[in-house]
Amino acid sequence: MNVEELQQIAAQAQEERDKFDYEVNVCMGTSCLSQHSDRIRDAIAKEAESCGKKCHVRRTGCMGPCAAGPMVLVEPAGTQYGHVREGDAKDIVSALGGDPVARLDPRLGSYFEGQHFVVLENVGHIDPEKVDEYVARGGYEALLKVLTEMTPAQVIEQISKSGLRGRGGGGYPTGLKWDTVAKVKGAQKYVICNGDEGDPGAFMDRSVLESDPQRVIEGMAIAAYAIGATKGYVYVRAEYPLAVQRLTVALREARRRGFLGNAICETTFSFDIDIRLGAGAFVCGEETALIASIEGKRGTPRPRPPYPAVSGLWGDPTLINNVETFANVPPIIRHGGEWFSSMGTARSKGTKVFALTGKIQRTGLVEVPMGMTLRQIIFGIGGGVPDGRKFKAVQTGGPSGGCLPEEHLDLSISYDALISAGSMMGSGGMIVMDDTSCMVSVARFFMEFCMTESCGKCVPCRAGTVQMYNLLTKICKGEATRRDLDQLTELCEVVGATSLCGLGQTAPNPVLSTLRYFRHEYLAHIDEKRCPAGVCECSPAVEVHA
Amino acid sequence: MSAESNVRTLTIDGEEISARADQTILEAAREHKLAIPTLCHLDGLSEVGACRMCLVEVKGARRLLPACVTRVEEGMEVTTHNPKIDRYRTMILELFFAERNHICSICVANGNCELQSLALTLGMTHVEIPYQYPQLPVDASHPRFTVDHNRCVLCTRCVRVCSEIEGANTWGVMGRGAQSLVITDLKEPWGESETCTSCGKCVQVCPTGALFEKDRAGSKVRKQPDFLPYLRIMREGEQ
The missing domain is CATH 1.20.1440.230 (NADH-ubiquinone oxidoreductase 51kDa subunit, iron-sulphur binding domain)
Known part of the structure; x- marks a missing residue:
């Protein structure tokens, strides 16, 4: 694989797209799928076929506004439909090229205002099981660039420059972590992706794995090149069957295209990834417990040091990052570390994906630049507390975090601000409570x-x-x-x-x-x-x- | 490596001491007769850092560090006792006592129990935390030994000695949180265990009355885990 071939795949995928006049993207994330969005997709496809419109019906990952699901996005008009039922297929298809179906307006208000998509940039636009669609949107450009133009040290430099910090909750500088593992001598090194998302009310990692698994794979491959690893593991909870299935397909597709395996992109770099399923223990999200679990032992943590960077999986140097951290890597390499560090606050760069849940008008997945206030997220994007109740508190950081009251609503979101307020960033769960909560x-x-x-x-x-x-x-x-x-x-x-x-x-x-x-x-x-x-x-x- | 570079100088409770670079704070302190309380640690077994009794303050560290797994460093300033650490230790000890049915007066190990000794040493006069009184089984199916889960502190010494010294791997841990139990094989009765060699090492290393020999009680329960370091040294010599 070289740049020309990559462009060729992208061009082919684009050509496929150009054959159609319209694209109907049906959200098939867990939330919408639980309301039978697969049947909706089939109904729309059947309808499109029978009326002869050149329409491509595509399955996509979570589009964000889960409360309005099942969601449908019609391109090129960019029309969004919410609460779609099977019976709406006919109306949706006949409205192609004309006025949108008014009764299916998801009424999202200001849901997308202020959101900025980096991790979720492909969401709603690609089929998570098709690697070529990912490539068509700039996928694997970063990996190819890294392998052909950059040294491992340069990769780490870009990551350090970006100011990316661990998205699993701790907020450890990612560049520093990579640098540490890169400098440790060892014949065998490992890259582990922590997808053991267990906080109540959190579904960021699940959504990323379900809707854009290739992005995580690419991020891991880049990390492996930077630190000198040849083997990777994705540790994902078995309670996420859809994520596991999409990831399994994604790994197979990536191997087929030569983005994983031996001599990737005709270089000397080899890397492959296996999936390990978590058996439902929250503590296995802790890195040393996670490693023990992969090794087949009881998932219990051990005292650190030695840190996994020095002695991790099977005693070898190991890099562990969260799903969202890896998902941030390809865009950082594509656009450069400075681009990433231009977003966010002084010490928290980039964007953060949050799962908005609880007593909130518009439940869903959002991605906002760091530094946005809690009020903007909860009342602007989320639409505030429903049923005329009064806002009481927002819980962030899962069981490790805390509840922040109304007087902290104007707090700008960053790792440090949340900690000083007595909570923490955590992996990104945000549970809103109204005055009926004790x-x-x-x-x-x-x-x-x-x-x-x-x-x-x-x-x-x-x-x-x-x-x-x-x-x-x-x-x-x-x-x-x-x-x-x-x-x-x-x-x-x-x-x-x-x-x-x-x-x-x-x-x-x-x-x-x-x-x-x-x-x-x-x-x-x-x-x-x-x-x-x-x-x-x-x-x-x-x-x-x- | 020169002899000099292998030596670390540090202070423990204001006393300046030297230690080998590969030693832990606990080893260095004990060599100099400085007392740090421990429960899950046992000379000759691997460290797990689970009982949290040996937590010490190291100047510059953000958290308290377990002395049993923290290596000495040049210029380290260690405090093993201060009002805060002592308070934490007493509270942890209370948590141990309240967790299961530790009632010394009716225990076979009364007078020979490390948990009891710790309480005496640390001056724990009573347990303020409410006792949980869980209903836990007693397995007396083995012809010579008994396991009484009511007195187990889950230090996993039995698990480690069985795996690391005897090599039988009979003992293990099942369940999680407060429901954790040490088990033989896949929770078969101890007497029916096919892997147990009946060597009795687990009984000797158990700090409390959780594992005991059937025909012994009171002063005869005195346990003798001193064979471990000896065994270790002999085995390492053979290699």
């Missing part, structure tokens, strides 16, 4: 999650989460005293300070952040035996007088 119950929910997901290796996390959960339950039931609150605070401190891995260290965060901003709710449960939101059934213990 913050003690929310904290209890996340504590229950940490308790059941604790691997049981170190005692502060294993036993501490149980104790904290019990105390929170006691508070919810209106049976707690101020003494219990003190004990809860102390447990938060100890578990956070002494646990072995990130799961335990951050498990107290939902409690600490709700204690910081919603202490009055805790006190109402304790002193007045009353749940301000009316969620908990506070039943004060009946005092028995002898």
Whole structure:
């Protein structure tokens, strides 16, 4: 494969496209597919055939506004339809070239205003199982450029210059990580893509893998070239069957086109990727536990150092990055590190994909430049809280993050700003809560999650989460005293300070952040035996007088 | 490598000491008779850093570090005891006690238990954290030994000794979080285990009364894990 051949594939794909007058893209991400968007696609295809319009009906990945699904995007007009049913096929096809079907208007308002697509640039435009469509949109240009024009050091320099930081939550500078692994001597090195997305309410990685898997593969191949690895693994949860299936097809397609395998693009570089399925343990998102899991052992973390960069998979130097991190790599190489660093804030560059869920008008997947305020995302893009209720808090960072109240809505999103506010970026879940949510119950929910997901290796996390959960339950039931609150605070401190891995260290965060901003709710449960939101059934213990 | 470059000088609790570069803070401290409490650590077995009792403060580090796995470094300033660390350790100890049914007065290992000794050493006078009282099984199917999960602290010493020293790999861990249990084979009764060699090493390394010999109680339960470092050295000499 060389540049000419790549261009030829792109030209062929374009030629295929030019044969048609219209393109009807049907979203077949998990959300829309659960509403039978596959049948909608078939119905539209059948309809188009029978009426003789030159129309290409394509399956695509998640288009973003999941709440309006099943979504259909008609090109070249750029018309979007929402809540499409099988019966709408006829109207959609007959409207091609004419006025759009008014009743199918998804009413997205300002959903796309302020969004900026880097990771999701191909979403809605390509079939995730066709590598040629990815190539037609500039795919694998970056890999070819890296292999033929750049040295590994130059690749790392571009990544460092871009200011890209780990999108899995920690925010470790990606360039620095690559540089560390590149400098470690070792005959065998590995690249691992962490797709063990387990935060409640998060579906960014799943959507990326479902809608544009080639992008992740290309990112991994570039990383492998930069650090000198020949073997890669994608660790993805088995609970994401569609993502696994699309990735499996994508890997096969990439091999067929020679983007994976031996002597890639007629160079000396060889690299291949295998899939490993996670068996449903949240802790396996922690890098050392993930490595243990790939090795076939119990998925428990181990103390670091040694870091995986030095001693990772089977004791060899290993690079682990998140799905979204790898997905950012090809555009950085294509446009240069400076282009990427021109987006975002001083210390958080580029864009971030968020999964907007909870009590919000327009649930869905969004990608915004770093530095946008929470208010813009929740009220601008998301359309605010539905049913005339009042906004109460937004939870970011999953079980490791925290709940931010209204006074923090004007916070610009960046790794550091979120941490100083008592939450964290996390992988990008954003759960909006209105005034019907009880913050003690929310904290209890996340504590229950940490308790059941604790691997049981170190005692502060294993036993501490149980104790904290019990105390929170006691508070919810209106049976707690101020003494219990003190004990809860102390447990938060100890578990956070002494646990072995990130799961335990951050498990107290939902409690600490709700204690910081919603202490009055805790006190109402304790002193007045009353749940301000009316969620908990506070039943004060009946005092028995002898 | 010259002898000099292999030596690291550091201070532990203000005392200046020298250590070999490949030593951990714990090894260096113990060589100089400086006490750091441990539970999952045992001389002769690999480290897991799970009990968190040996956490120490290292100047410049963002978090407390487990002394059992942290290598010494030149100029390191280590604090093994201060009010904060002591408070954390006592609380972790309380978590251990409250987690399962650790009631010393009715335990076979009473007087010979590392968990009990730790409580005494660290001055833990009572457990404020509510006991969980889980209902856990006791497996007495083995002719000589018994495993009482009510007294297990999940230190995994039995798992490690069985794998690393005996090579039988009979012991393992199942479940996760508070539901974790040490098991023999695929949770078969110990007496029916086909891999167990009945060597009894697991019993000797168990810090509490979770693993014990059937005909012994009280003062006779004294465990003798001292054979481990000896065995290690002898085996390494053979290679």
